[in-house]
Each structure stands twice: as structure tokens, then as C-alpha cells.
Amino acid sequence: MQIVITGGAGFLGQQLARMLLGRGQIMGRSIQKLFVFDTNPAQLAADPRLELVRGDITDPQTVRTLLTDETGLIFHLAAVVSGEAEQNFELGMQVNLLATLNLLERCRELGRQPRLVFASSVAVFGGDLPPVIEDGTALNPQSSYGTQKAVGELLVNDYSRKNFIDGRALRLPTIVVRPGKPNKAASTFASSIIREPLQGQTAVCPVAPATRMWIQSPRRAIENLLHAAELPPDAWGNNRVVALPGLAVSIQEMVDSLQEIAGEKVIRRILWQPDPFIEKIVGGWPVDFAPQRALALGFRADHSIAEIIQAFIEDELPK
Amino acid sequence: MQIVITGGAGFLGQQLARMLLGRGQIMGRSIQKLFVFDTNPAQLAADPRLELVRGDITDPQTVRTLLTDETGLIFHLAAVVSGEAEQNFELGMQVNLLATLNLLERCRELGRQPRLVFASSVAVFGGDLPPVIEDGTALNPQSSYGTQKAVGELLVNDYSRKNFIDGRALRLPTIVVRPGKPNKAASTFASSIIREPLQGQTAVCPVAPATRMWIQSPRRAIENLLHAAELPPDAWGNNRVVALPGLAVSIQEMVDSLQEIAGEKVIRRILWQPDPFIEKIVGGWPVDFAPQRALALGFRADHSIAEIIQAFIEDELPK
Numbered sequence: 001m002q003i004v005i006t007g008g009a010g011f012l013g014q015q016l017a018r019m020l021l022g023r024g025q026i027m028g029r030s031i032q033k034l035f036v037f038d039t040n041p042a043q044l045a046a047d048p049r050l051e052l053v054r055g056d057i058t059d060p061q062t063v064r065t066l067l068t069d070e071t072g073l074i075f076h077l078a079a080v081v082s083g084e085a086e087q088n089f090e091l092g093m094q095v096n097l098l099a100t101l102n103l104l105e106r107c108r109e110l111g112r113q114p115r116l117v118f119a120s121s122v123a124v125f126g127g128d129l130p131p132v133i134e135d136g137t138a139l140n141p142q143s144s145y146g147t148q149k150a151v152g153e154l155l156v157n158d159y160s161r162k163n164f165i166d167g168r169a170l171r172l173p174t175i176v177v178r179p180g181k182p183n184k185a186a187s188t189f190a191s192s193i194i195r196e197p198l199q200g201q202t203a204v205c206p207v208a209p210a211t212r213m214w215i216q217s218p219r220r221a222i223e224n225l226l227h228a229a230e231l232p233p234d235a236w237g238n239n240r241v242v243a244l245p246g247l248a249v250s251i252q253e254m255v256d257s258l259q260e261i262a263g264e265k266v267i268r269r270i271l272w273q274p275d276p277f278i279e280k281i282v283g284g285w286p287v288d289f290a291p292q293r294a295l296a297l298g299f300r301a302d303h304s305i306a307e308i309i310q311a312f313i314e315d316e317l318p319k
Numbered sequence: 320m321q322i323v324i325t326g327g328a329g330f331l332g333q334q335l336a337r338m339l340l341g342r343g344q345i346m347g348r349s350i351q352k353l354f355v356f357d358t359n360p361a362q363l364a365a366d367p368r369l370e371l372v373r374g375d376i377t378d379p380q381t382v383r384t385l386l387t388d389e390t391g392l393i394f395h396l397a398a399v400v401s402g403e404a405e406q407n408f409e410l411g412m413q414v415n416l417l418a419t420l421n422l423l424e425r426c427r428e429l430g431r432q433p434r435l436v437f438a439s440s441v442a443v444f445g446g447d448l449p450p451v452i453e454d455g456t457a458l459n460p461q462s463s464y465g466t467q468k469a470v471g472e473l474l475v476n477d478y479s480r481k482n483f484i485d486g487r488a489l490r491l492p493t494i495v496v497r498p499g500k501p502n503k504a505a506s507t508f509a510s511s512i513i514r515e516p517l518q519g520q521t522a523v524c525p526v527a528p529a530t531r532m533w534i535q536s537p538r539r540a541i542e543n544l545l546h547a548a549e550l551p552p553d554a555w556g557n558n559r560v561v562a563l564p565g566l567a568v569s570i571q572e573m574v575d576s577l578q579e580i581a582g583e584k585v586i587r588r589i590l591w592q593p594d595p596f597i598e599k600i601v602g603g604w605p606v607d608f609a610p611q612r613a614l615a616l617g618f619r620a621d622h623s624i625a626e627i628i629q630a631f632i633e634d635e636l637p638k
Contacts (some may be wrong), residue, residue, distance in 0.1 A: 018531070031423045046349070070550075082403070089427075089481060104630040109410075126557070127556075127558055128558070130559065131453060135457070136449060136455045136456060136457045137455060137457055138454070138456055138458065139457065140457065140476070140557065140558050141473070141476075141477070142480065142557060144477055147473050147474070147476065147477035150473050151470050151473055154458075154460070154466050154469050154470055154473075155466070155470070157460075157466065158460070158463055158466035161461065162408060163465065190539065237447070238445070238446040238447065238461060239445075239446055239447070239459050257527065
């Protein structure tokens, strides 16, 4: 079994690669080869099964070389993040929409129906939302990122229905606590305000303490991505898209929990500087979900923000 | 004011062109030029304001020539119909998805925010539907045509939000009675079983009499397309897409009404030959809508199937 991870140098891609190599098998088959593809080099320990591939996913020839007759499973995580896709419309369209289409077209051309797990986002929802997002709630993205992800979902569904791929699309909550450095996602602060203060650095919070978010830890996200890959095709019925379960939490609750775990000195490193551009994007994201279908399919949420912060300390900070 | 109709040689495009030339103005401005674009020649009477343009909408250079700084209003009706898009996946993707994207990109490039009315379809709905489709019901197209139209809607919304266009997308019910000849739409029979018998010819009905459809007459469809063009941008809020009001009617009710209007001899020309391919596509389309938003925006439905049949006789048959 050969696996490809696009956007594999991102933090989720890297953790997923480590997890896959550690397990050694997936979908009941042993992993012969894992291609970690990205524009940037991934930071992964050498492994005879691992191949780091650098390239531009918007180039059809690159995608043609990357996906072959041997490719059995693809995790398509490559994306231009929300804030950047809003500011650089053309780049967002190229990477989030056209590259996804290229990838799907390459799968169709190969004719071997590879399994494909697509990382979508709760940013597909927006506008006049009901109090709780159900599985049957209409998409109405209010960002170009959300629009492009929604298009990706529709295509994954149709390419699956036509048996060109065996696709699965997961609407990921905001991932908290991301390791590493801030990125250009509008949501990046939600990780920064925990990650940086725990390491003695200040972090800016651009939204009000009452702002609520729908979050998931990296551990759970990886677990859910692997679960999506393992579910049999029949489990999905006529819809290959699912909004993952998450945890609805306010910034205030995040800060309170951080204080309880790490003390008041740590939370004083959070600088409250409202930014209307970020507030507008984040304020348009839904927070309250009833993810019945995801739970029935066996996807899981975190239990508490305290658990999420503790997991970050265990996984990412020096002992 | 210059206007472009893509797919202008289709029956809706031609009727729309005649109506526009007859009115002489729209959006409070007089019509200087009307470009009717299609691969086929439109059958329209000569008019100094009218220009028939033949070309391939999938060619970006053609679209670049068609849309200029002078273009104030675009009716984007060009499409590969449902049955054909299902059988020729590549053609459907080229015309319904990529050509729409090309058109929008050309508008963005021009930077003059033309008003654009996009013909979408109720085929964006499918799968496990609630008993009644509300404005907030999630899309889950079960055909490539429906998928491609859903992508078009998302893009029209995002390009409008970004002020690249002033877009409006209408989900058209099945249009009954279409004049002319049968086409490759899965729904074409719904017009044939009225149109052909009224003209002494037989017509095949590939679905069961109990099959219900959500329909709209050509008169109402044209009226609604013009209304969409005239509505001010503010009326739309954060969603430029609306499902038009229609009439839910069974094939049996259509046949009964035809018999009442034209006699038993006429309905004996309907040949009942079930076709599983057509039944599956049509059976997946939703029938019961609560189009609150469309009604609030001033869009209108037909009153009865009898009215629709009478209008066809008046408009299309020799006196």
C-alpha cells in the first residue's frame, strides 16, 4: 500500500505521517511507501518507507508524477489557509480549488479508485445560521476559503458517486493547540494564546474573551483522519462529507483553563488587541453543532479544554 | 447598457432575448446592444440592437472577447443538461463548471462588477431529503449536473461577496412546457408528453404516472429571470442564491389536465415505457419546497398545470 499526504509539511501532515509510520498498516494493509508532499520540507525522521517530495500542487504535471497506479490512499491536506485565501484570492483559488480538481482528475485518469480523505472546514458554514448546525444545514460560506472548501466537498462527493475515487471529506473544527509558529489562518491566535504563554512568550488575542469557537485537538484530528480512512465505503451512504464533532469553548474558558494549569503569570502574557478583520472572519464561523452523523460513524471529540492543554504540554513541550 | 446571454440559442435564451428587445430597457437603462451567444445559431428576428455570436464558451479567449468593459448584465444560461452531463462527465465539467469559472474570472479581470444572473437548478438537492425543502436545507446533489450547478452557485456567491460581480443565482424548477424538440435533459419527457400529443405526434413517458415534479412554465421562468436582474443588490443579503417557487404536480395530473383541455384522443399518444436511467435521476429530484425567501423577494410560481398547458397552446401552437 502506497500513501500520499499533500500538505504533508503542515503540522497535521507531519503528525499524521509519524502516526502512519508508527502503526505500519492501515485499511488492513501494510504501508510500503509514504510520500509526504509539500512546497516546504517536512521535519520527519528518516525511514526506509518515507519519501519527502517537494513540489507545487497547482502544477498538473507534478500531481501526475505524485499519484500513480500504486497509490491506494491519499490524505489531501494541502491548502491556503483562511486569512491568506481572503487576502490573496487568486492563490486561494489555485491551491484550494483548482489543485483539488487536478488531484481528482488525476485519480479519474488512473481509474483505480484510490481512497481519498479531504480536509474541509467548518468555514463552509456562515451567513444567517440556525442556533445549532445540523447535518442537513445548508452551506453558505462567507469567506473564499470556505467557498473553496465547499466546492472541494461537492467534487469529492461527485467523484465518489461516479466511482472515480473512494472519497471522504471531514469538516475540521479549528485545531487547538497547533504546535509550531503562527500561520496566516484567521484562527491562528486560538493556538498562540496557549502555546506562546506556556513557553514564556507573549501572544496577541485579536478577538473578545466572549468569542466562542468550535475546536479539536491535534490528537483527536489525527485519530479522526485515520478513522475516516478506515471506514468502509458502505458506511457513508450517499454523502461522503461529515462535520467532525468538536468542543464549543469561549476564549475566556480557554484562558481560565490555562490559568488553572499554568498559573496567573502565564496568562498575563496574553495581549488583548482586537482586530476587526480577524473578528469578522472568526465571528462568521459557527460554534454550535449537533454532529449526529459523525458520532454515529464513530468520530470523536475532545472532552475538555483542560485535556487539550494538558495534551499539548505532554506532546510538544520539553519535559 | 450592453447585455450578454450565454446559451442564448436555447429556448429560454431566445424567449428572454425577445422579451428584452420588446421591453427595450432593464434596470432603468435602455438596451443598446444584446449579444446572444451560443454554439448554435439562435432563431431571432433581425434587430439593430441584436448581435448573434457563435462560439465555444469553454474557450477563455472567446469569453474574453464576449465580455467587455461595456457589459452591464449577463444572463449565464449556457449548460450541458442533466442527462448529458451524467453520460459525458468531461463535457459537463468543461461547460458547467470550468466555463462558468472562466466567465467569472473574466468579470473579475474587467473590474466593473457586472450584474450576472446564473441559471441553477433544483438538481442541487438530492440524497436523504427532508419532506419539505426549506431555504436552509443542505445541498447534496446526486448527479454531476447538480454538483456542477452547486459549484456555480458557491462561486457566484463568493465573487459577489468579493465585489467582482453583482451575482444572482436562481434554482429553476423543471421548465414545462418547453417548445421545440426533446433534448438530453433527463426531464425532457415532461414537456414532450404535452407538446407532442398536442401536435398529433406520439411521446414516450419514461416514468410512472405517480412521479411528481416541481415545475415552472417558460413564461414564469422568463419573468423570474428578469426580476432577478432588476432586484437591487441589498435585497439579497449575504446569499445570492434562491430556489424559485414552482408547482408540484404529478405526471398523472399533467395527463389529466391535458385530457380535459385537448381530449382523450390526444393523451392516447403518450406511450408509457419506463426507463430506469431516467427514473433514477428524476426520482432523486426534490418536489416539495417551501420557497419563503423567493416569495419574499417577489419571485412567482404558476397557478395550475391547466394554465401552463393553455399558455403553451397560446404561445407556441399555430392559431
